[in-house]
Amino acid sequence: MNKIKTRFPPSPTGHLHLGGARTALFxxxxxxxxxxxxxxxxxxTDRERSRQEYVDSIRExxxxxxxxxxxxxxxxxxxxxxxREYARRLYEEGKAYYCECSPDELERKRKEALAAGxxxxxxxxCREKDLPPGxxxxxxxxxxxxxxxxxxxxxxxxxxxxxxxxxxxxxxxSDGTPTYQFAVVVDDLTMGITHVIxxxxxxxxxxxxxxxxxxxxxxxxxxxxxxxxxxPDGTRLSKRHGALSILAYREEGYLPQALRNxxxxxxxxxxxxxxxxxxxxxEKFDLSRxxxxxxxxxxxxxxxxxxxxxxxxxxxxxxxxxKPFITKLGLPIPEKEYLLQALxxxxxxxxxxxxAAEMMRFYxxxxxxxxxxxxxxxxxxxxxxxxxxLLQELAKVEFEDEALEKLFRGLAEELGLKxxxxxxxxxxxxxxxxxxxxxxxxxxxxxxxxxxxxLKQALNYIxxx
RNA sequence: GUCCCCGUCGUCUAGCCAGGUCCAGGACACCGGCCUUUCACGCCGGCAACGUGGGUUCAAAUCCCGCCGGGGACGCCA
Numbered sequence: 001m002n003k004i005k006t007r008f009p010p011s012p013t014g015h016l017h018l019g020g021a022r023t024a025l026f027x028x029x030x031x032x033x034x035x036x037x038x039x040x041x042x043x044x045t046d047r048e049r050s051r052q053e054y055v056d057s058i059r060e061x062x063x064x065x066x067x068x069x070x071x072x073x074x075x076x077x078x079x080x081x082x083x084r085e086y087a088r089r090l091y092e093e094g095k096a097y098y099c100e101c102s103p104d105e106l107e108r109k110r111k112e113a114l115a116a117g118x119x120x121x122x123x124x125x126c127r128e129k130d131l132p133p134g135x136x137x138x139x140x141x142x143x144x145x146x147x148x149x150x151x152x153x154x155x156x157x158x159x160x161x162x163x164x165x166x167x168x169x170x171x172x173x174s175d176g177t178p179t180y181q182f183a184v185v186v187d188d189l190t191m192g193i194t195h196v197i198x199x200x201x202x203x204x205x206x207x208x209x210x211x212x213x214x215x216x217x218x219x220x221x222x223x224x225x226x227x228x229x230x231x232p233d234g235t236r237l238s239k240r241h242g243a244l245s246i247l248a249y250r251e252e253g254y255l256p257q258a259l260r261n262x263x264x265x266x267x268x269x270x271x272x273x274x275x276x277x278x279x280x281x282x283e284k285f286d287l288s289r290x291x292x293x294x295x296x297x298x299x300x301x302x303x304x305x306x307x308x309x310x311x312x313x314x315x316x317x318x319x320x321x322x323k324p325f326i327t328k329l330g331l332p333i334p335e336k337e338y339l340l341q342a343l344x345x346x347x348x349x350x351x352x353x354x355x356a357a358e359m360m361r362f363y364x365x366x367x368x369x370x371x372x373x374x375x376x377x378x379x380x381x382x383x384x385x386x387x388x389x390l391l392q393e394l395a396k397v398e399f400e401d402e403a404l405e406k407l408f409r410g411l412a413e414e415l416g417l418k419x420x421x422x423x424x425x426x427x428x429x430x431x432x433x434x435x436x437x438x439x440x441x442x443x444x445x446x447x448x449x450x451x452x453x454x455l456k457q458a459l460n461y462i463x464x465x
Numbered sequence: 466g467u468c469c470c471c472g473u474c475g476u477c478u479a480g481c482c483a484g485g486u487c488c489a490g491g492a493c494a495c496c497g498g499c500c501u502u503u504c505a506c507g508c509c510g511g512c513a514a515c516g517u518g519g520g521u522u523c524a525a526a527u528c529c530c531g532c533c534g535g536g537g538a539c540g541c542c543a
Binding site: 009010011013043045046048049103106107110113114115116117118119120121138156159160161162164165166167169170172173174175177179180181183184199200201202203204205225227228230232234235236262265266267268269271272273274275291292293294295296297298300301302303304305307311346347348349350405408409412418419420421422423424426427433434435436437438439440 | 466467468469470471472475476477478479490491492493494501502503504505506507535536537538539540541542543
């Protein structure tokens, strides 16, 4: 039994987006599940549009997602000799022929056919001309005119295509570079790829590729066409649907484990299970549970999953991840123990690292500023005596959650007030907002000095107002 | 236009292959409630779907056909 080998072949003409990331994940998972190999290959035969910048960002995104490759990255632009050799073979064996039709002419015929309601396909003008190679000529594959090619898809079952629907597609461009259709086949063949897992937008290309394998006298790999990912509105995923690059999600404070978890459940399921660790995905992933229908990207569910993984990730780990976000907000990175404690309190409340960093703001600034509405409602003259009393008591109480709570509850009872009547003004004095983590935990973390200082600041504020 | 694929709550999906246990289960979102110093978390409860028409059958979300709807391919892009 041969070892399973999958690949992810992005073209470096754009960033890695959700669809590509999921395809990469499925291929990676399939290879890992079967103890096989995962290959990364850049399909950069379109020299006009391929850019180094995209090669770098795609690699970075895959690494961020933890989808490490076992082989590659290969670059088609460095394998031109190999394609040339295979092209020569095809031509010499009469399986392919040169064509001198000009692009303009082809374009004209295509429009004509479309207008006449026919399928726009190459009409075979040069098929029997027996032209030798020459400048301006392309190499086309000779498709058997009659017959049917069946794609045995691992997800969709047998899909038949009549050769009438196919045409003699171009293998080698007039500039000598291979087209996608030709390069993928030669690459998958020479790299020993056993399973091609890709978006179902490639399903209708597959019969052409199978015919090419046959012309080459080779056995095609197994194919599995996974459903596409659509935007929230059900149309093709595009820039309109938010961040187009996977890396943009990282910038917004999403966790790779959340993205993986969201992506793996888009088109694949395992009973009612929603949460998967990497290990579980590898263990449970299989093609038979991949669905056939397209899925829409739901940013809300992704956010919810991110919130889940934020809570499920050890604070120690998160503390490292959140530093860039704190810096991004222009806030200082505190010493480790303080950061850990502060983070612990915002963790169950934040949905992204960016939100968490924003929620930690009051822990990190020296001078806090009040939300105008909060100050207006809670920093009023009536609270002055309470704050003054608190100043005295807090100077001597032990700064632990239980002791602080006991103090507040006792004070509330003594003054005949509801706890919240005291807690909310203090919360505003300490954080500037009416919403925050638990009052006693933030006091404990802030420490006596800061708490007293902020209460005094609030008192001054009230007197000046 | 031609060919191909797909069609269960708003969304992701389980169930479909081996028809009854499904007046359809889970998750996100949404709405109530509990907890409570605020907001979250957590817990409890609710709303909500088999695209449509026909056929087969004692029985259909599950099998068959038509229709409708969505997506994809048809490039010297990948």
